[in-house]
Amino acid sequence: MNLPRSMPWLNNRIHPEFRQTLRFALVGVLNTGASYILFVLLYQLLGYYIAASVLAYLGGMLISFMLNRGFVFKSTARRGQLLPFCLVNLSSLACSTGMLYLFVEQLAMFVYFAQVIAIGVSMTINYLGYRTVFSSRRTNDK
Known part of the structure; x- marks a missing residue:
C-alpha cells in the first residue's frame, strides 16, 4: 500500500x-466477492x-496467485512458489469444502x-500459508 507522497508521516507510522495485512484484506475482499458471485451463478446453473x-x-485461485505474489507480499522470487501456493490452496479448499458439507448436510x-x-x-x-510461501527467501532464485 503506497500512500501519496504528501503523507509520508502516515506511511512511517x-x-x-x-x-501487508491490509493489502491481503483488500485482495481478499475483491477475490472473495468475485468467487462468491461465481459460486452463486454456478450453483444456480448447475444445482x-x-x-x-x-x-x-x-x-478465485487463479487471480489470487498473481495479486498476492505481486501486490500483497511483493515477492521477487521468479520460481518455486506455484507448487507450494497450490498446496496451500488445496488444503484450504479441502477444509472449506468439508466445512460447507458439514454445515449444510449435518447442521x-x-x-x-x-x-x-x-x-x-x-x-x-x-493468509498463513501465503505468508510462508511468498515471504520465504529462496537462494536459487537470484
Whole structure:
C-alpha cells in the first residue's frame, strides 16, 4: 500500500506487517466477492453446491496467485512458489469444502450462509500459508 507522497508521516507510522495485512484484506475482499458471485451463478446453473464451490474456488485461485505474489507480499522470487501456493490452496479448499458439507448436510444450515463461513476458514488458512510461501527467501532464485 503506497500512500501519496504528501503523507509520508502516515506511511512511517503504519507497521509494514499491518500494511501487508491490509493489502491481503483488500485482495481478499475483491477475490472473495468475485468467487462468491461465481459460486452463486454456478450453483444456480448447475444445482450442485459442492461443484459450484470447487469451481468458484479454482477461479478465485487463479487471480489470487498473481495479486498476492505481486501486490500483497511483493515477492521477487521468479520460481518455486506455484507448487507450494497450490498446496496451500488445496488444503484450504479441502477444509472449506468439508466445512460447507458439514454445515449444510449435518447442521441443515442455509447453503449461502454456510459458504460465507467456509470462506472465512479458507481466508485464514490462505493468509498463513501465503505468508510462508511468498515471504520465504529462496537462494536459487537470484
